Amino acid sequence: MSATRTTANKGRGIDLQRLAQDFRGLDPNDPGLWPAAPQVAVYLAVLVLTVAAFWWFDWQDQALTLEARRAEETQLRDSWVAKKRQAVNLEEYRRQLEEIDRQFGALLKQLPNRAEMDSLLSDINQAGLGRGLQFELFKPGADVVKEFYAEMPIEVRLSGGYHDLGEFVSDVASMPRVVTLNDVGLTADKDGILKMDAKATTYRYxxxxxxxxxRQAAQAAKKGNK
Incomplete structure (x- = not known):
């Protein structure tokens, strides 16, 4: 057994020596006479360099373009699916839009127009007087114009009993027109009479x-920004 192993090891050593010998003394001017091992090594090196050159100068750009096209395809497919869903649910969207328009119209009706503002201010004043409150201040301010409506702030100061003031606040909240009370403050004098300072805000379309x-102001602002 030991003799056989020794012979095998010598055989392997001789093969490596021969392989190393094949790469020595090669004539670069006549590669056709090279042994098989150097020729195969050169062919493999040329193949690897050729593949690397094609990848660097051509295939890499094609791979990036392919990846971009795949991403674009995915985006277009998602967009198509979303539009298809919208088309399938078009009638439902129209129904929802009509419902939104109806609700918006109902809310808009709660806003008085400019001609009705005097009547609304009188209603607020009568709400306080009807509860036995004394107005020490009732001062409407300038309109604050928004996109499609305007706010009118009103500074008020009333004096009276606690329950009467609470009923006044409830009356204002239950008005058919939108009126809010903000910055409410209560103080009591030496006789126990309460004074309420507040900023009432009402709205009109x-x-x-x-x-x-x-619209003209918005268009002028856009031209000015350009």
Whole structure:
């Protein structure tokens, strides 16, 4: 057994020596006469360099383009699916839009127009007087114009009993027109009479003339930004 192993090891050593010998003394001017091992090594090196050159100068760009096209395809497919869903649910979207328009119209009706503001201010004043409160201040401010409506702040100061003031606040909240009370403060004098300072805010929608001015101002602002 030991003799056999020794012979095998010598055989392997001789093969490695021969392989190393094949790579010595090669004539670069006549590679056709090279042994098989150097020729195969050169062919493999040329193949690897050729593949690397194609990858660097051509295939890499093609791979990036392919990846971009795949991403674009995925995006277009998602967009198509979303549009298909919208098309399938088009009637439901229309119904929801009509419901939103109806609700918006109902809310808009709670806003008075410019001609009705005097009546609304009188209603607020009568709400306080009807509860036996004394107005020490009732001062409407300038309109704050928004996109399609305007706010009118009103500074008020009333004096009276606790329950009467609470009923006044409840009356204002239950008005058919939208009126809010903010910055409410209560103080009591030496006789126990309460004084309430607050800023009431009511709202009105803009008429066609005011909306036209709003649109003109918006267009002028866009031109100014350009």
């Amino acid at each position: 803009l008429d066609e003339e005011e909306l036209a001015r709003q």
